[in-house]
Amino acid sequence: MIELTHPWIFVLLPLPLLVRFGLPAYRQREDAVRLPFFAALAQASGVAVRDGAAVVAHRRMALVAGAAIWALLLLALAEPVRLGPPKEISKASRDVILAIDISGSMDKVDFPGPDGKAQQRFAAVQDVVSAFLESREGDRVALIVFGSQAYVQAPLTEDLDTVEALLQQTEVGMAGPHTALGDAIGLAIHTFEASDIDERLLILLSDGNDTASRMSPINAAEIARDKGVTLFAIGVGDPKASGEDRLDMEALSALAARTGGEGFFAADAQALDTIYQQIDAQTPRAQDTLRWRQREPLGYVALLLAVAVGVLLLGVFWLGARRRSAT
Known part of the structure; x- marks a missing residue:
């Protein structure tokens, strides 16, 4: 039987979604080519001039891997333990x-x-x-x-x-x-x-x-x-x-x-x-009787899985970059 020591930690599970959709996007200034006739070009094309923005597209694989890593980290923080069979010890009274x-x-x-x-x-x-x-x-x-x-x-x-x-x-x-x-x-x-x-x-x-x-x-x-x-x-x-x-x-x-x-x-x-x-x-x-169950911590398993997912994701990105550079 497996039991979570701190199951309430999973209230943090939707935190990445709240951060993504609840906070304003991060803006970063970058260098650009300056055109002296930019205003005339925009007017001629009928486009309203405003601050530029580029939204970085995330790969679906990265999103899935990130969600898995976040869930595994929360699972490790919840401290899962495997409970052994109940035992009784008689204590001298x-x-x-x-x-x-x-x-x-x-x-x-x-x-x-x-x-x-x-x-x-x-x-x-x-x-x-x-x-x-x-x-x-x-x-x-x-x-x-x-x-x-x-x-x-x-x-x-x-x-x-x-x-x-x-x-x-x-x-x-x-x-x-x-x-x-x-x-x-x-x-x-x-x-x-x-x-x-x-x-x-x-x-x-x-x-x-x-x-x-x-x-x-x-x-x-x-x-x-x-x-x-x-x-x-x-x-x-x-x-x-x-x-x-x-x-x-x-x-x-x-x-x-x-x-x-x-x-x-x-x-x-x-x-x-x-x-x-x-x-x-x-x-x-x-007679005093002490009842207890052996507890085997399993949090390290969740941490190892999170590391494995992260390493696997980095490996996929690295192979993709090598293929693109080869072509």
């Missing part, structure tokens, strides 16, 4: 950060799997998070892992396959044996600062209480709230355990509530999967 606990306690094999058999806590989290990532099309996702320290494993990206691959390469204990909840939230806030998207969602998965943070989890949650970050905390540990392995679900829920989010307790893999569905229901994704 929400940023999601997954902050996953990989402290030493996540190595325990006591988390009920889908088949009822106990499996490693972190392995269960990996499986469910992988399924969660498969439904994140349209979101940008980042991965933070934390133990004694918090690290950005994958920055905010729409390449969810890479995020999942990095998650599968993560192992328990890589960030230290302890749990730094506050530092993980603080690192997530810092990661969100590189984003210009308003909807920011932080999903925190942990099986222990805070034992190693330099930043207080409460202060981190308040800063997150001020920065427009909504926190959902998911507890995957044993609330009845003690020490490093104890899950303080009350504290996790309180942190989430400070940001307008919610805390969840995942008793098994199925419950963990259901939690993700609940989070999606509470924060529905509004």
